[in-house]
Amino acid sequence: MSSRPRKPNINAGAFFVAIVLDGKALAQGTESFLKERVARFQSKAGRLPRLATILVGDDPSSATYVKMKGSACARVGMLSLKIEMGRETSTEQLLRQIRALNEDCSTDGILLQHPVPRQIDERAAFEAIALAKDVDGVTCLGFGRMSMGRDAYGSATPAGIMRLLGHYEIPVEGRHAVVVGRSPILGKPMALMLLNRNATVTVCHSKTQGLPELVRQGDIVVGAVGKPEFIRAEWIKEGAAVIDAGYHAGGVGDIDLKNASLKAGAYTPVPGGVGPMTISTLILQTVCAAEKSAGCEL
Numbered sequence: 030m031s032s033r034p035r036k037p038n039i040n041a042g043a044f045f046v047a048i049v050l051d052g053k054a055l056a057q058g059t060e061s062f063l064k065e066r067v068a069r070f071q072s073k074a075g076r077l078p079r080l081a082t083i084l085v086g087d088d089p090s091s092a093t094y095v096k097m098k099g100s101a102c103a104r105v106g107m108l109s110l111k112i113e114m115g116r117e118t119s120t121e122q123l124l125r126q127i128r129a130l131n132e133d134c135s136t137d138g139i140l141l142q143h144p145v146p147r148q149i150d151e152r153a154a155f156e157a158i159a160l161a162k163d164v165d166g167v168t169c170l171g172f173g174r175m176s177m178g179r180d181a182y183g184s185a186t187p188a189g190i191m192r193l194l195g196h197y198e199i200p201v202e203g204r205h206a207v208v209v210g211r212s213p214i215l216g217k218p219m220a221l222m223l224l225n226r227n228a229t230v231t232v233c234h235s236k237t238q239g240l241p242e243l244v245r246q247g248d249i250v251v252g253a254v255g256k257p258e259f260i261r262a263e264w265i266k267e268g269a270a271v272i273d274a275g276y277h278a279g280g281v282g283d284i285d286l287k288n289a290s291l292k293a294g295a296y297t298p299v300p301g302g303v304g305p306m307t308i309s310t311l312i313l314q315t316v317c318a319a320e321k322s323a324g325c326e327l
């Protein structure tokens with residue numbers, strides 16, 4: 030693991046340098062200890078952990094994300110099974126594939142790459158994933174359990190953000206967190222994870238009124254909107270922890286980070302912040318799932 034970072038000076042006023050929440054470095058550190066955990070798992074269980082990825086259709090960005098996840102598996106010495114299905118795939122065909130992976134003892138985690146083609150009922154497909162293999166936290170049951178503070182794998186992107194906040198000792202309890210976006214895979218679980226850590230949480234969405242004023246109240250601001258540099262630097266409170274989940278052409282995120290970083294107490298760079306943490310968390314949760322299924326939690 031990378032060494033403990035210095036404590037950030039959140040909300041301390043102007044004239045300090047913002048802490049860079051370096052997701053790339055933390056993800057690399059995680060991979061080093063995961064390599065050892067995978068080797069220990071193999072010696073105890075006699076097999077390697079395996080993540081199955083399902084890509085439906087030919088969306089180039091989705092293909093890149095799936096490839097990156099497979100490469101991360103290889104880096105830590107575990108297996109990945111890449112399943113590619115045509116763009117005409119029906120819901121029933123996809124459900125059959127997922128059920129087969131649920132039954133397959135050598136598969137520990139299942140990742141269905143979002144989004145799937147329009148004719149597929151994506152929610153039904155997510156729901157078909159067995160809870161024990163839901164390492165991306167996409168099922169309602171997994172989400173509900175996570176929300177209630179019960180054992181479940183969190184959605185990988187917000188869970189990765191929580192790991193990053195924890196690593197850099199960003200204060201969460203009692204702070205006002207403003208999450209912009211409420212998607213099932215990001216904004217909503219993010220809000221619940223922050224709430225579970227005793228933040229006071231405001232969730233904003235496309236119908237929210239007075240967004241700039243709400244964002245200005247945030248000690249922690251999470252941008253999960255999907256629109257390039259949508260959240261303006263002038264909305265950011267001085268000293269806030271600024272978390273940008275977006276990634277768009279030109280290497281920008283959902284927040285105007287170039288300017289927001291000048292007043293933030295801490296911020297995630299784009300790229301190199303949230304993105305690597307998502308993949309790292311997915312791999313970590315797959316290794317955990319393998320250890321649980323083999324009864325050799327380490």
Ligand code: NAP
Nearest residue numbers: 186210211212215234235253254255274275276303304307
């Ligand atoms: P999404 O499903 O499109 O959701 C976007 C959210 O933003 C929705 O809740 C929407 O509100 C809200 N929104 C849209 N316009 C808004 C406005 N004018 N004011 C306030 N809220 C508004 O996107 P997503 O999948 O959550 O992804 C969000 C971002 O994170 C994207 O940039 C995506 O690329 C990125 N992302 C990154 C990773 C990673 O690993 N780094 C993973 C997943 C996503 P409504 O609900 O009202 O429509």
